[in-house]
Amino acid sequence: MAGSLYESGFYDSIDFQSQERQVIEIGMKTQVASTTSNIKEEPKRLRVCAYCRVSTEEEMQMNSLENQTIHYTNYIRNNADWMFVGIYSDRGKSGTKRAHRAGFNKMMRHALEGNIDLILCKSISRFARNVMDTLEAIRVLKENGIRVIFEKESVDTGSMESEFILTMLSVVAQEESRMISENLSWAHTKRFSSGKPLFTRILGYKKVNGVPWTIDLEEAKIVRETYDLYLAGYSLVDIARKFISKGYKKPNGRIDWKDSNIKSILSNERYVGDALCQKTYTKDYLTHETKVNNGERPQYYISNHHEPIVDRKVYDRVQRILEKKSVPYSRSSKNINEFTSRIKCGCCGKNYHRYVGRKRVLWRCSSRLKSKLLCEMEAIDEQDIVRTLKREFTKKYLDDGASANKKLVINLIKELKNIELNRESEQSWLRLSLEKALVDENRAIMELRDESTFKEQRIQVEKQLESKKHLWEFIDKDAEYREGAIKSLEKIKDTTRLVQGMNDLSEDISFLRAWFIRMTYTEKGTLLLYWANGDMEEVKIEKGED
Structure with a gap:
């Protein structure tokens, strides 16, 4: 598959050294009325994506997610009637619980926004092992004119006869999951009753x-x-x-x-x-x-x-x-807010945790709380973080509020909408680069040439993909903040109090979170900000009065 792309000159047409990337917004084609009845309208190309999932580390070793990604990328691009719109994936996630599958949920959101016509999936069990989740997702997609093709079972949800087959196969997938769980439970019970506990590594x-x-x-x-x-x-x-x-x-x-x-x-x-x-x-x-x-x-x-x-x-x-x-133990609810898991210690690499005091709310390094020997980083006042983020947001986008107008608000909305497109463009670019590196490396091996240069290129791309993975996951998880910010901007867009409206929004932590995905508190006492648009900068913390 990859060889045919190489031989066709597909890669020769791409400048892999260029740092500029073109972002194509999907689903925004302009319909032009035909003035001549004899001109035939070109058939619409289907916008096609694929969904991949691996649930265990062992499976990842046997059939890596990247290999699946490359396979479906080639498969879709080689079909002249299809337009490739992306690969959605979940790594190390069970198919019985949809809530934590960020890739699946993102695909559903994009599909219902009108950006996808067809979804490819290896099998029903990869899509979901929960019957209700499978059928609900399929029916919602079908109501919106979106088909799903399951390769292993040869099921296309676009045909009426497939619905009964799909229901039965989904039941089988869920039943298989139930039987695996019950078999494991039975095996453990038999083992325990015969005096054979499971060994778990503990100190000693x-x-x-x-x-x-x-x-x-x-x-x-x-x-x-x-x-x-x-x-x-x-x-x-x-x-x-x-x-x-x-x-x-x-x-x-x-x-x-x-x-x-x-x-x-x-x-x-x-x-x-x-x-x-x-x-x-x-x-x-x-x-x-x-x-x-x-x-x-x-x-x-x-x-x-x-x-x-x-x-x-x-x-x-x-x-x-x-x-x-001993005292009675009751599990308290987690102290979660907009900054949870997003403030990293620049000394030990651990996350900062939130602590509510009588007068102030502080963020403290989890290692520092255990002992100064593990980390010496100080706590940060939450209000200082908010003040710093507001200052940097204002400096970057509002020019101190002097230029707040309808055009600026429209540009802010576009910026938020482009964040996900830029993330997908960057990921697709790196995956394409990895594909080319693999083709070059394999070709050198087949032709008995030295493949070390191509191997090094492949390793470098793989490192880039790995380093970006967590930031991409943060961007995906922050979709609700961006959606909320867009709604807030839409509300003030046509009002006469734009300046005041923007000032109010810049005081809102949820609004600010739409623009930042992570920050690191450095040993120099500064904040390293990771903007959602890919920018990164080190700034001084704006401290308030004690």
Whole structure:
């Protein structure tokens, strides 16, 4: 497929060195009335995209998402009656839960906006394993004149007879998902009832040469020290900070200990050689919601299963103390706002978290909260962030408010609409570059020539794709902020209070978030701003009065 494009001179017509990209807005063709009845109107080309999904890391290794992307890109472009409008994909996502599939939801949004005529998908199970989601999506698309073709099942939703087949195949896909879940649950239950717990890597125990529950002597010392310190009167937080200062590593190789890590060690029966199986269970195979097992499922306690690290008398003493100090636990709602997961620490790379005080709202580095030894970055006042974003937005787009007029508002609306188009253009460009690099590399190998130069080009493009991936995901997730900002701008566009209207909007955090996708608080005390249009700049934080 790729070879035919190469031989046809397709790549020769593209200047891959050029940094300027042409953004084509889809679905905005102007209809020109024919003045001569003898002139035949050219048939309309279908706007075609593809949807790809891989649900596990193992599957990604066997059949990479990039290979699927290249296949469908070539397949669509090689059809003269089709116009390629993009590839939508979800990586490492289950098909039974649509809510978290950003690529799928983005494709549906674009389709209903009138930018897609036909969707290609490898199979129904790749589209969704949930019958209701599948049928609802298909019927909504069909009502809007959009077809879906499933290659494996040879189903085209454009034909009436396909609806019954589609329903049956969707039921089969969902039933397959249910059976897999039930089979796994049954297999685990049989295993537990026969006295064979599942091995999970925890501090002190490793799997060595295929043998689980092998004691790691160095890690076992840390486990015993945890119990000794707790019995000596140290608090969970004190122990965590002590381990950080000593540089003790957790099983994941990090040293960012916290109180919950310490409590997990102190309350884990596996350190005395026992194993309590089925502490949690999956409530629903469609949502994959995991619940703590409080008697809803049978539990299996296996005594003296493996070699202990902690003496049983020591363990029992610790459990009695933990029980006396325990308080009823209730899961509080997450403190989520517009900046959640979007402020990064320039020192340790962790996210900043929001803390509401009596007088101020502060954002603090998650590592710094655990210990100054992990990170020394200071907190940022939320109002300082808002003031800084407002200043930079005004400087970039409003010229201090002096030129606020209808034309400016229209340009702002266009800017917001172009953000997604520019992101898709950049992604398509890099994927096309990767495709060319792969073709050049493979051709050199086939012709017994040195392929090292082409291999290096391919690696560089792959690195660019990987570095952009998270920023692209942020842009996709921020669609609701851009849509809200567009609606707000439309409301003030034809009013006589444009200047005041723009000033009010620039005070709104949700409006400002439409223009920024991420920021990094640097060690110099500045903010590195990542604009949604692709620009990046380092700015001083505008601090208010204390």
